[in-house]
Amino acid sequence: MTTSRAVWIFVLVLTAIRLALLNATLLSPDEAYYWMWSQRLAPSYFSKGPGVAFVIRSSTAIFGDTEFGVRFWSPILGAATSLLLFYFARRLFSATAGFWTVVALNVTPIFNLGSLVLTIDPLSIFFWVAAFYTFWIALEKSPAFSWWWPFTGLLIGLGFLCKYTNALELVSVLLVLGLTPRLRREFTRLNLYSLGAVFAVCLIPPIVWNQQHAWITLAHLKSRGSLDSAPGFHPLELLSFLAEHFATYSPLLFLGLAWAVIRGARRAHHQFKMLFLLWFGLPVFLLYLLLSINKAAAPNWDCLAFLSLGLLAIVYWRERATANHRVRTWAAAAMFLGTLMSALLIVLMTRSVGLQRKRHDPTDRLRGWRALSGAVVQVRKDFEAKSGQPAFLIADQRDRASELAFYLPEKRIERPGHPPAYIPESQDMINQFSFWPRYDEFEPLPPNAQRDPNDVFTEEQGVNVFVGRNALYLQEGKLKRPPRSITSGFSRVEPIATIEVRAGDQLLRQLQIYACYDYRTMPL
Numbered sequence: 001m002t003t004s005r006a007v008w009i010f011v012l013v014l015t016a017i018r019l020a021l022l023n024a025t026l027l028s029p030d031e032a033y034y035w036m037w038s039q040r041l042a043p044s045y046f047s048k049g050p051g052v053a054f055v056i057r058s059s060t061a062i063f064g065d066t067e068f069g070v071r072f073w074s075p076i077l078g079a080a081t082s083l084l085l086f087y088f089a090r091r092l093f094s095a096t097a098g099f100w101t102v103v104a105l106n107v108t109p110i111f112n113l114g115s116l117v118l119t120i121d122p123l124s125i126f127f128w129v130a131a132f133y134t135f136w137i138a139l140e141k142s143p144a145f146s147w148w149w150p151f152t153g154l155l156i157g158l159g160f161l162c163k164y165t166n167a168l169e170l171v172s173v174l175l176v177l178g179l180t181p182r183l184r185r186e187f188t189r190l191n192l193y194s195l196g197a198v199f200a201v202c203l204i205p206p207i208v209w210n211q212q213h214a215w216i217t218l219a220h221l222k223s224r225g226s227l228d229s230a231p232g233f234h235p236l237e238l239l240s241f242l243a244e245h246f247a248t249y250s251p252l253l254f255l256g257l258a259w260a261v262i263r264g265a266r267r268a269h270h271q272f273k274m275l276f277l278l279w280f281g282l283p284v285f286l287l288y289l290l291l292s293i294n295k296a297a298a299p300n301w302d303c304l305a306f307l308s309l310g311l312l313a314i315v316y317w318r319e320r321a322t323a324n325h326r327v328r329t330w331a332a333a334a335m336f337l338g339t340l341m342s343a344l345l346i347v348l349m350t351r352s353v354g355l356q357r358k359r360h361d362p363t364d365r366l367r368g369w370r371a372l373s374g375a376v377v378q379v380r381k382d383f384e385a386k387s388g389q390p391a392f393l394i395a396d397q398r399d400r401a402s403e404l405a406f407y408l409p410e411k412r413i414e415r416p417g418h419p420p421a422y423i424p425e426s427q428d429m430i431n432q433f434s435f436w437p438r439y440d441e442f443e444p445l446p447p448n449a450q451r452d453p454n455d456v457f458t459e460e461q462g463v464n465v466f467v468g469r470n471a472l473y474l475q476e477g478k479l480k481r482p483p484r485s486i487t488s489g490f491s492r493v494e495p496i497a498t499i500e501v502r503a504g505d506q507l508l509r510q511l512q513i514y515a516c517y518d519y520r521t522m523p524l
Contacts, residue, residue, distance in 0.1 A: 003095035004086075007102055011082050014106055018075035018115050022068045024350040025366040029399035030119050032369075032406045035060070035070050036419065037432065044209035046432040047220050051162030052120050065406070070118055077122040078115030081129050081307075082106060088133045089311050092273050101314045105307075107338035109345050110248040110300060116349065120163045121300050127159030128304045131169055132280045135176075138191065139183065145191055153195035157202025164221065165304060168284050170199065175279040180272060216429050231294050241292035244299040249306065250341050252334035257306065260313035274312060281309035368501035368508040373407035375499045379513050380472055383496065387470055387515075392439060393421040394486070394516070396475040398431045404474075414439075415465070421474075424485040425522055439466045440489070440521060464521060471516040479512050484522075491518040 027035065037045055037053035038060060044050055055073050063069035082102045089098035105111055114121045131152050138148035152173075159166030177183045177192065186192050210217050246254050261278070268275040285305035288297040321327045348363045376393070384391055392414050395401035404421040405411070411420040418437045423430075425440035442462030473486050479495060487493050499511040 003099050004090075007083070007086050007099055010102065010106075011079050014115075015075045015079040018078065019068075019072075021116060021346065021350060022071045022075070023066065025067070025116075025363075026369045027067055027070060027403070027406055028117055028119075028365050029402055031070055031117055032402035033398060033432070034119065035065070036402055036405055040417070040436065042209065043205035044217070046216060046429070046435065047224075048120055048163065048217075049161035049206050051123055051158065052118070055123060056118060071116070072118075074118040074122050075115050077126045078106075078111070081122075081126045084126075084129045084133055085307065085311065088129070088136070089314070091136070092311075093315055097311070097314055097318060100318065101311050103335065104253065104310060104314060104338070107335055107342055108249055108253060109338065109341045110303065112342040112345060113349075114300075114303075116346075121303055124159055124163035124166055125303060125307065127155050127162065128166055128169060129307055131155035131159060131166075132172070132276075132308060135173060136276065138195075139176075142183065142186065142191065143189060145189075145194075149191040150194040150198040153198030154202070156195075157199040160199070161202055161205065164217075165284065165301070168287065168304075169280070170196075171283045172280045175283070176276055179275060179279070213435065214429070233293055234295070237294065237296040238289075238292050241289070241296040241299075244296070248299040250334070250338035252330070253338050256317060256331070256334055257309060257313040260316035261309050264312055264316045274315075277308040277312040281305040281307065281312075285309075364508055367503060369403040370407045372499060372501050372509065372511060373404055374409060375501075376404065376472075376474065376511075376513070377408060377410050379497045379499070383470075383472060383515060387517075389470055391470040391472050391515075392466070394424060394439070394471050394473045395421045396424070396473070396483075398423055398433050400474060400476065400511075401433060424473075424483055425489060426485060439471070439519070440464070466519050467521065469519050471519060473514040473516050475512045475514065476509060477512070478510065482514055486514070486516060489519060489522040490516040491520055493517070 034052045035056055037050075038056035041053055041057060042050060045053065056070055059072035060066075060069040063072055082105060085105060086095075086098035086102050089101045106115075114125070134148050134152045134155060138146055138152055141148065156166060156169045156173075159169065173192075173195070177186050206217065249257075261282075264274060265278055268278045282305065284302050288302040291297050317327060317331055321331055345363075348361055349366060380391055380393070393404065395404060401419065401421040401423050405419055408420050413420060415437065419433065422439050423433045425438065426434070429435070442464050444462045471490070473482055473493070475482060479498070481487070482493055493514050493516050495512060496515045497513040499513065501508045501511075
C-alpha cells in the first residue's frame with residue numbers, strides 16, 4: 001500500500017467516525033450563537049466576519065437545524081486540512097513526513113475537538129493551510145507571474161472573513177520575502193500586489209458593516225486583547241497560557257514541538273524550507289505570547305501557529321529518530337498520549353449514561369440544554385396561565401439566550417426578526433444581540449396614525465410595543481438580585497422557580513426564573 005493511499009484511508013475512516021458523532025452531543029454555546037448568526041445573514045458581525053454564518057447556513061439548508069446540520073462542515077474541513085498538509089509536506093520533504101504530520105495532527109486533542117464542533121477555528125485553519133500551500137507554489141513559479149499569487153490573496157481573505165487572525169498570514173508572506181535575498185525582488189513585481197489587491201477586496205464586507213455600526217469590532221478586539229487597560233506584567237497569566245497549551249495540545253506533543261522549533265530555528269538561516277515553516281507560525285504565537293504577559297490568551301487563539309511549526313517539528317524529530325532509538329520511543333509515547341487524551345475527550349463529550357460523574361469538566365457546556373429549554377417552556381406556560389397574558393423571555397447572557405433559541409420546543413418569535421430570547425437592555429453594545437431587534441426599542445409610528453395619549457413615546461415619536469408586557473428573566477446560579485436593567489425596567493420582579501439540570505448526581509447548571517411584571521422601560 002502506498003503512503004498516499006494509507007493517508008486517504010486514515011483520513012476517510014476518521015471523517016466517517018466524526019460524522020457519526022456529530023449528533024452525539026448538544027451544541028456548545030458558541031455553536032448556538034453562530035447558528036443564530038446563520039439565521040440572520042449579514043456582511044459582518046459584532047466580533048467576527050461572516051464566514052462561519054454562511055457556512056452553517058449552507059449545511060442547515062440541506063440537513064436542517066440539527067446538531068448534524070450545524071456541524072456538518074467541521075469533519076469535512078478537518079479532512080481537507082489533513083490532506084492539504086500531507087500533500088504540502090510531500091512536496092517539501094517526503095510522503096513519509098506527510099504521513100506522520102497527518103497522524104500527529106489528528107491525535108492532537110484540540111484538533112479533534114475542532115473536527116467535531118463547528119466554530120471559526122476549523123475554517124480559519126483550513127484557509128491558513130491552503131494559503132501557505134498556494135503561496136509555496138507561487139514561489140516555485142517566481143519570478144514569472146502566475147494566478148497562484150492572487151489565489152493566495154483570496155484564500156487569506158476568506159480566512160480573514162472567518163477569523164481576523166488570518167490577516168497575520170500577510171505578515172508571514174512579507175517576512176518570507178524580506179528574509180530571503182533572492183525573493184526580495186518580488187516587492188517590485190506585480191505578483192505580490194495582485195495578492196494584496198485580492199485580499200483587499202475581502203476587507204470590504206467587514207469595513208462597510210463596521211462603518212455602519214460605530215466600528216464596534218475594533219473596540220471589541222481591543223477589549224478582547226486587554227488593550228483597553230494599562231499594560232502590566234503578570235507572570236501567572238503567561239504561565240497559564242503555556243500550561244493550557246500543554247493540556248490542549250497534549251504535553252509531550254507540545255513539548256516536542258517547542259523543542260524542535262527552538263533547536264531547528266538555527267537552520268532557517270540557510271534552509272529556505274525551514275525559514276518558510278518557521279515564519280508561517282511564529283508571528284501568530286509571538287503575538288499571543290506577548291498579549292498573555294498581561295492576560296492569558298485562550299489556547300485556540302494561536303492554533304494557526306502550530307500547522308507549519310508542526311511540520312517543522314516532524315522533520316526535525318524524524319531526522320533524529322533514524323539514529324536514536326530513544327527518540328523513537330519518546331515519539332511513540334507522544335503519539336500514544338495524544339491518542340489517549342483525544343479518546344478521553346471524545347468519551348467525555350459523548351458520555352454514556354452509565355458513566356459515573358465525580359466532578360465538572362469542560363464538556364459540561366455541551367449538556368443539559370434541551371432539558372433546560374423544556375423546563376423553561378413549562379414554567380412559562382404555568383406563569384401565563386396564572387397571569388392571563390403572554391410573557392417574553394430574557395436570559396442573563398448571550399450563551400443561554402443562544403442555547404434557548406436553538407433548543408426551545410416553542411420558539412415563539414415575538415415579532416419578525418426578533419430572537420426567541422433576549423438579553424437585558426443596555427446602552428452598551430456587548431455582542432450581536434445588541435444589533436438584533438430588542439424589547440427596549442421604540443418603533444416609529446406610521447404617518448397619520450391614531451395615538452393613544454397613554455402610550456409612551458420618544459422624541460422621535462416612536463412607541464415601544466413591549467410596554468405593559470410581562471417577561472420571565474432567566475439567571476444562572478444561586479438566587480440573587482437581578483441586575484438593575486431588570487428591576488428598574490419592570491414595575492415588579494419576583495422569583496418564581498428554580499430549574500436544576502443534573503447528570504446523575506452531578507448538578508450541571510442551576511437556573512433562577514424571575515417573573516417580571518408590567519414592562520415600563522428602564523429610566524435613563
